Amino acid sequence: xxxxxxxxxxxxxxxxTIGAKSVDDFYGDVPASAxxxxxxxxxxxxxxxxxxxxxxxKLSKKxxxxxxxxxxxxxxxxxxxxxxxxxxxxxxxxxxxxxTPYQPEIAQGTLQTMxxxxxxxxxxxxxxxxxxxxxxxxxxxxxxxxxxxxVTKRNTVVLSGxxxxxxxxxxxxxxxxxxxxxxxxxxxxxxELELSKAxxxxxxxxxGQTPNVFGTVTDLTPVGDAAHAKGAxxxxxxxxxxxxxLMKTPGxxxxxxxxxxxxxxxxxxxxxxxxxxxxxxxxxxxxxMPGRLCGETVDADGKRGFVxxxxxxxQHIRRDKATSNICTNSGLCMLAFxxxxxxxxxxxxxxxxxxxxxxACDLADALDGVKGVKVLTSRYFNExxxxxxxxxxxxxxxxxxxxVIGGVRASRLFPGAGMDNVIVAAATECATAEDIAAYAQAIxxxx
Amino acid sequence: MTMNSTGRPTSITANxxxxxxxxxxxxxxxxxxxxxxxxxxxxxxxxxDLPKPKGAKSRLGGVTRSTSSGxxxxxxxxxxxxxxxxxxxxxxxDLGLFPLGSCTMKxxxxxxxxxxRLPGFADVHPMQPQSTVQGALEVIEExxxxxxxxxxxxxxxxxxxxxxxxxxxxxxxxxxxxIARGEGEKRKRVLVPVSAHGTNPxxxxxxxxxxxxxNAAPDGRVDLEDLKSKLVDSSDVAGIMLTNPNTCGxxxxxxxxxxxxxxxxxxxxxxxxxxxxxxxxxxxxxxLGVDAMHINLHKTFSTPHGGGGPGxxxxxxxxxxxxxxxxxxITKTADGLRFVEHHDEAPNSFGRMxxxxxxxxxxxxxxxxxxxxxxxxxxxxxxxxxLNANYILARLKPLMSPAFEGxxxxxxxxxxxxxxxxGVETIDIAKGLIDEGYHPMTMYFPLVVHGxxxxxxxxTESKAELDRFCDALASIARRAVQKDPSLKTAPHLAPARRxxxxxxxxxxxxxxxxxxxxxxxxx
Numbered sequence: 001x002x003x004x005x006x007x008x009x010x011x012x013x014x015x016x017t018i019g020a021k022s023v024d025d026f027y028g029d030v031p032a033s034a035x036x037x038x039x040x041x042x043x044x045x046x047x048x049x050x051x052x053x054x055x056x057x058k059l060s061k062k063x064x065x066x067x068x069x070x071x072x073x074x075x076x077x078x079x080x081x082x083x084x085x086x087x088x089x090x091x092x093x094x095x096x097x098x099x100t101p102y103q104p105e106i107a108q109g110t111l112q113t114m115x116x117x118x119x120x121x122x123x124x125x126x127x128x129x130x131x132x133x134x135x136x137x138x139x140x141x142x143x144x145x146x147x148x149x150x151v152t153k154r155n156t157v158v159l160s161g162x163x164x165x166x167x168x169x170x171x172x173x174x175x176x177x178x179x180x181x182x183x184x185x186x187x188x189x190x191x192e193l194e195l196s197k198a199x200x201x202x203x204x205x206x207x208g209q210t211p212n213v214f215g216t217v218t219d220l221t222p223v224g225d226a227a228h229a230k231g232a233x234x235x236x237x238x239x240x241x242x243x244x245x246l247m248k249t250p251g252x253x254x255x256x257x258x259x260x261x262x263x264x265x266x267x268x269x270x271x272x273x274x275x276x277x278x279x280x281x282x283x284x285x286x287x288x289m290p291g292r293l294c295g296e297t298v299d300a301d302g303k304r305g306f307v308x309x310x311x312x313x314x315q316h317i318r319r320d321k322a323t324s325n326i327c328t329n330s331g332l333c334m335l336a337f338x339x340x341x342x343x344x345x346x347x348x349x350x351x352x353x354x355x356x357x358x359x360a361c362d363l364a365d366a367l368d369g370v371k372g373v374k375v376l377t378s379r380y381f382n383e384x385x386x387x388x389x390x391x392x393x394x395x396x397x398x399x400x401x402x403x404v405i406g407g408v409r410a411s412r413l414f415p416g417a418g419m420d421n422v423i424v425a426a427a428t429e430c431a432t433a434e435d436i437a438a439y440a441q442a443i444x445x446x447x
Numbered sequence: 448m449t450m451n452s453t454g455r456p457t458s459i460t461a462n463x464x465x466x467x468x469x470x471x472x473x474x475x476x477x478x479x480x481x482x483x484x485x486x487x488x489x490x491x492x493x494x495x496d497l498p499k500p501k502g503a504k505s506r507l508g509g510v511t512r513s514t515s516s517g518x519x520x521x522x523x524x525x526x527x528x529x530x531x532x533x534x535x536x537x538x539x540x541d542l543g544l545f546p547l548g549s550c551t552m553k554x555x556x557x558x559x560x561x562x563x564r565l566p567g568f569a570d571v572h573p574m575q576p577q578s579t580v581q582g583a584l585e586v587i588e589e590x591x592x593x594x595x596x597x598x599x600x601x602x603x604x605x606x607x608x609x610x611x612x613x614x615x616x617x618x619x620x621x622x623x624x625x626i627a628r629g630e631g632e633k634r635k636r637v638l639v640p641v642s643a644h645g646t647n648p649x650x651x652x653x654x655x656x657x658x659x660x661x662n663a664a665p666d667g668r669v670d671l672e673d674l675k676s677k678l679v680d681s682s683d684v685a686g687i688m689l690t691n692p693n694t695c696g697x698x699x700x701x702x703x704x705x706x707x708x709x710x711x712x713x714x715x716x717x718x719x720x721x722x723x724x725x726x727x728x729x730x731x732x733x734x735l736g737v738d739a740m741h742i743n744l745h746k747t748f749s750t751p752h753g754g755g756g757p758g759x760x761x762x763x764x765x766x767x768x769x770x771x772x773x774x775x776x777i778t779k780t781a782d783g784l785r786f787v788e789h790h791d792e793a794p795n796s797f798g799r800m801x802x803x804x805x806x807x808x809x810x811x812x813x814x815x816x817x818x819x820x821x822x823x824x825x826x827x828x829x830x831x832x833x834l835n836a837n838y839i840l841a842r843l844k845p846l847m848s849p850a851f852e853g854x855x856x857x858x859x860x861x862x863x864x865x866x867x868x869x870g871v872e873t874i875d876i877a878k879g880l881i882d883e884g885y886h887p888m889t890m891y892f893p894l895v896v897h898g899x900x901x902x903x904x905x906x907t908e909s910k911a912e913l914d915r916f917c918d919a920l921a922s923i924a925r926r927a928v929q930k931d932p933s934l935k936t937a938p939h940l941a942p943a944r945r946x947x948x949x950x951x952x953x954x955x956x957x958x959x960x961x962x963x964x965x966x967x968x969x970x
Contacts, residue, residue, distance in 0.1 A: 001820065001824045001827060002819075002829055003554060003771065003819070003820070003824075004714070004831055004906055004907070005907065005908065005910075005912075006831050006834070006835075006906075006907035006909065006910060007910075009904045010909070010910040011831075011834060013910065014834055014835075014837075014838045015834075016841075017838060017841050018834075018837050018838060018841040018854075019497050019841070020837065022856070023830045023833065023834060024853045025854060025915075026727075026833045026834070026837060026855075026856065027729065027730070027833075028854070029697070029698035029699075029700035029702075030698060030700075030726075030730050031702065031703045031735070033547065033703070033734065033775055034703070034730055034731065034734035035730075036730070036731070038730060038731065038826075039821075039823045039825070039826045039828070040596060040597055040599075040728055040731065040822050040825075041819065041822075042596055043596055043597075043822035044818075044822065045821035045822055045823045045824070046819060046820050046821035046823055046824035047818055047819060047821060049819070049821075051818075052562075052564060052815050052818045053558060053561070053815075054503060055818060056562040056565065056586075056811065056814070056815055056818075057562070057565060058582075058632045059567070059582040059585050059586055059589075060562075060565040060566070060567025060568050060582055061567055061582065062567070062581045062582025062583075062585065063567040063568070063579065063580050063581070063582040063583050063773050064570045064571070064575070064621070065566040065570040065571055066571065066572055066575075067566060067570050067625065068572045069565075071572075071575075071880060073572040073575045073900065074576070075574050075804070076802055076803075077572055077573055077574065078639060079570075079572065081539055083494065083495060085494070085526060086529050087525050089526075089527065089530040089531075089534075089622075090753075090766040091560065092531065092534040092543070093529070093534075093539050093540075093541030093542070094534035094535065094537040094538075094539045094542070094840075095530075095539075095657065095753070095754055096539070096541075096555065096751045096753060097539040097541045097552075097555050098537045098540070098752065098753075098754050099545065099547055099550060099552060099752050099754070099755070099886070099911070100752070100754065100755035100756075101537075101540070101754065101755070102944065103877070103881065104941075104948075105878070105881055105885060105938050105941040105942065105943045105946065106536070106537065106538040106881055106886060106941050107536070107537055107538065107754075107947065108537070108943050109533040109535065109536040109537035110754040110755070112481075112533050112536075113530070114481065114683050115957075115958070115959065116483060116484050116485070116959070118957055118958050119485065119958035120518055121610040122517050122958050123516045123517060123518050123519070124505060124515075129957050129958065130957075130958070132755075133756070135608035135609060135612060135756075135757070135801060136801055136802055137802065137860035138609065138801050138802035139608065139612075139800075139801050146653075147819060155608030156496075159802055162808065164576065164802065166799060166801070166802035166803065167802060168797050169790075169799035170800060170801055170802065171535075172767040172798060172844050173619065173797065173799055173800060174653070174772075174799035176798075177619055177622060177653065177654045177655055178655060178937075180652060180656055193890060204579060214636045215508045217508055219508075219509075219510045219662070222783055226713070229582070230728070232570055232772040234565070235720070237616025238888050239595065239762060242514075242949065243514075244512070245512075246505075246507060246511055246512060246617070247507060247510055247511060247512060248510045248511055248512055248513070250514060252513060252888070261802075267879055268569045268570060268808075269573070269582045270563075270568070270569050270571075270807050270808045271570060271571045271572070271573050271580065271803075271804065271807035271808075271958050272572075272573030272802070272804045272805070272807055273573075273608065273757070273801075273803060273804070273805055273806040273807055273808060273809075274756070274757030274759075274806045274808050274809065276607070281910055286840075286955065286957070291955055292755065293955070294957070295781075295951040295952070295956055295957050296951065296956040297946050297947045297948065297950045297951035298944045298946070298947055299886075299944040299945060299946045299947070299951065300593055300936065300944035300945045300946075300947075301944050304946075305943045305946045306946075307946045307948050307951045309948065309952050309955060309957075310952055310955060311691035313634075313848075314645075315611070315643040315645035315646050315648075315649035316644075316646075316651070316892075317645070318645075318650035318771055319645045319649060320649060320651065320652035320658045322645070322649040322652075323613060323648070323651050323653070324653070325611045325646050325649035325650040326609075326611055326612075327609065327610065327611045327646050328610060328611070328752075328755060328756040328757070328758040329609075329756045329757075330755075330756045330757045331613065331752075331753045331754040331755030331756040331757070332751065332753025332754060332756065333753075333756075333757055335530075335753070335754065336554065337508065339526065339530055341518065341524050342488065342494070342519075342520075342521050342524050342526050342529070342831075342843060343485050343493070343495055343520065343523065344493060344495055344520060345488065345490060345493045345518055345519055345520015345521070345863075346490050346515050346516045346517060346518045346519075346520065347491065347492070347493045347520055348493035348494070348497065349488060349518070350496070350497045350515070351493075351500065352497060353496045354500040354772070354855075355497060355498065355500055357503075357505065357506070357507070358500055358501055358784065359470070359505045359852035360506075361503050361506055361786075362760075364854075365505075377506070378506075379507060379510065380506060381507065381777055384908055397576070397578075400576055400578065400579065401749065403489030403580065405572075405575050405576065408574045412574070412788070415789055415791065416791070429497065430499075444918045445799075446583040
């Protein structure tokens with residue numbers, strides 16, 4: 001077995017040192033009825049690298065990769081180019097194969113990248129503090145709802161009709177278990193401002209998304225004003241972090257907590273995970289945050305260094321009184337994010353965001369010119385919703401035959417909401433003019 | 448050929464131990480000094496060359512940033528150097544034995560990294576048509592099949608994103624099952640041993656349960672009498688959360704009896720599978736009466752820890768809990784595999800735990816690991832992991848204080864009894880190990896052992912590596928007994944000295960800000 005260094009002689013020697021006869025001696029506490037005579041039945045034995053690679057490659061070839069042709073799927077995960085150096089950096093043994101930096105003297109590499117990440121995320125969102133990552137955007141959203149209830153000592157949260165339905169469902173799961181009431185507004189392509197009407201003085205927070213799951217961009221400032229007037233918090237959600245290269249930030253909108261998905265910077269699509277949840281808030285709520293935080297300090301020689309800090313919020317210290325049960329977060333994806341963001345810088349990010357926006361504008365124009373298509377989003381970043389004259393599931397299946405992966409049908413997001421003819425499509429810097437033209441031509445044939 | 452050594456000194460003379468204060472650059476030989484990106488980068492720089500935008504009119508509706516992020520960029524050579532320099536300040540499995548107890552820091556096979564990066568896995572979107580991702584669904588199904596067979600459990604929830612998230616899946620399933628029985632309001636008490644990892648009580652609390660702690664017996668297992676006393680009136684008991692093998696590195700020998708009395712009391716048995724590596728391929732938790740158990744793919748199945756994640760925590764479920772599993776899950780249809788994504792198709796499900804379908808990038812890695820080992824190799828994994836831990840226990844027994852009598856499972860636990868009256872504490876032993884070139888063991892956990900030192904070598908260490916580690920730790924133990932004062936200030940040879948954690952927490956500085964003259968004066 002290529003991964004097991006002990007030889008038969010080693011094992012025998014070690015047994016002698018221990019004074020045991022057989023490895024069975026170590027398993028003496030296992031109840032007799034649970035003992036097996038040999039390996040677990042019904043499973044094959046070990047295989048060489050070649051065989052395993054062949055099997056995995058065969059499975060991978062049954063999937064259509066985003067880069068294989070025109071591709072316009074978004075809805076919370078986005079196809080972006082990742083510089084080659086990012087993957088090189090995250091495969092450095094010292095980052096890839098290390099643990100949570102609980103021993104700061106030999107983890108300054110990870111800790112400094114965390115500190116840089118927190119600074120970058122705070123600057124991007126215009127928020128005062130950011131943590132060192134959550135599992136993903138949806139779980140960050142759920143934690144934000146629970147945190148808002150802790151801060152306000154209230155027990156109701158309101159979700160917009162444009163919040164990604166997976167985020168809404170994840171939030172409902174966590175809230176229901178914690179005894180928090182969740183009010184969800186009806187799905188709406190351009191309805192984020194409806195949150196203002198839903199807030200009263202029992203509401204802990206309103207949660208709005210921009211750009212929302214249909215791609216609509218909204219200035220949530222008035223929602224924040226309405227929430228604050230009732231003593232509630234504004235939580236803003238983003239699923240496309242690249243949008244913040246151009247868009248008004250959560251901080252500028254008066255968000256108390258801003259959360260979202262960081263996948264677009266540095267993390268491949270990977271069929272939905274692992275991703276990197278971003279969690280930010282105002283400084284005054286810092287001690288109510290979930291997850292790990294890295295802080296600056298000095299070592300015994302007075303030199304600058306970094307440590308995990310404010311851990312009295314966390315489960316390993318506070319146990320059942322912790323702000324969250326989260327332990328392992330998304331360390332390596334955080335590193336990918338911060339490395340890619342460092343390569344971009346503000347200059348690169350602004351340019352990338354502009355290219356994304358222009359691609360979506362081109363896509364909207366190309367589709368709008370097709371008979372049977374009506375673009376529904378009026379303000380957008382890199383994603384649009386449009387209506388087709390035929391049911392969306394048929395349209396997308398027919399597009400697939402033309403090798404165009406055309407987006408997500410709204411009925412998959414919101415079944416039974418009467419949106420059977422609506423498609424949500426994203427265009428990033430990866431969508432070429434040829435891809436967009438191919439989409440328009442194919443959909444013209446399909447409709 | 449002989450080397451001309453004329454005038455070349457061959458031994459270190461004065462200033463042999465010079466620190467960084469001796470160098471102008473601040474570097475220490477191979478260890479390069481490195482600032483923060485905010486100090487070395489600039490907003491004028493970027494490491495990407497993108498096409499020039501056309502200058503089209505914005506359709507953002509005026510919702511635009513009023514100020515720039517101000518974030519600096521670096522060119523590629525500068526960025527690569529920045530991160531490589533930082534990486535050299537980290538310890539890693541690839542550098543040496545990483546004996547963190549209950550963390551299972553084993554070798555991460557590179558084949559797994561390779562297969563995870565195949566475009567058919569890395570470059571597929573979670574919401575693209577399911578007909579175009581049948582291979583991805585097959586990976587999930589194949590891994591799920593292995594996990595169910597290895598545990599002898601009838602169902603598995605694949606979406607949980609880490610161990611604690613898997614605990615949440617299990618406890619939410621228990622909550623849903625109790626509600627379905629009409630006992631959701633009544634049964635709120637969850638029994639948790641004091642030795643449990645902090646995530647257990649935190650998870651139960653997050654689900655609205657009340658924690659009732661069970662004591663440890665003198666032999667490091669659950670105190671069965673204490674457990675029984677908590678069940679005299681069991682009408683409010685939801686279940687128990689028990690780690691097996693437990694955090695003391697011991698197999699809970701009464702586990703079947705515990706399962707039986709919990710079930711008789713009307714509760715469910717959540718097993719924390721963090722230590723599955725000790726029994727994988729040898730003992731099936733389903734044969735022990737558990738109702739739910741999460742499996743840390745980043746422990747037992749070798750997906751890299753990555754400096755704190757990402758993890759993955761598939762959670763196996765008994766027949767009693769399976770109906771309440773989270774969405775999405777995969778179902779077989781005439782047209783192939785398909786996700787059940789919505790509540791209306793799975794009315795008993797407790798709901799969704801995250802966007803999309805779980806940690807696919809960890810599934811591909813874990814499946815490659817499992818196929819590489821097979822049923823026979825996985826059994827050997829557990830046996831070698833347990834053998835290695837017992838070898839460390841045997842070798843260090845004469846110098847340190849084993850917390851409990853007898854053999855251990857995959858990790859050896861010591862108390863600080865041998866440090867009595869030396870002035871040296873557990874943390875000093877840990878920091879001393881750093882100077883010897885090792886990551887410290889888990890310290891001060893579990894809470895039931897004073898000054899605990901928990902050592903888990905894993906199966907991927909050779910005997911030579913184990914001996915080298917034992918020699919190093921034995922020498923530190925001897926120095927401790929001799930009251931060597933240098934241990935109190937260790938580490939001396941690491942990239943950083945001991946860090947002031949109190950200062951970090953007292954006035955938190957969680958992001959970089961440009962230094963102002965007033966801040967300088969205050970320093």
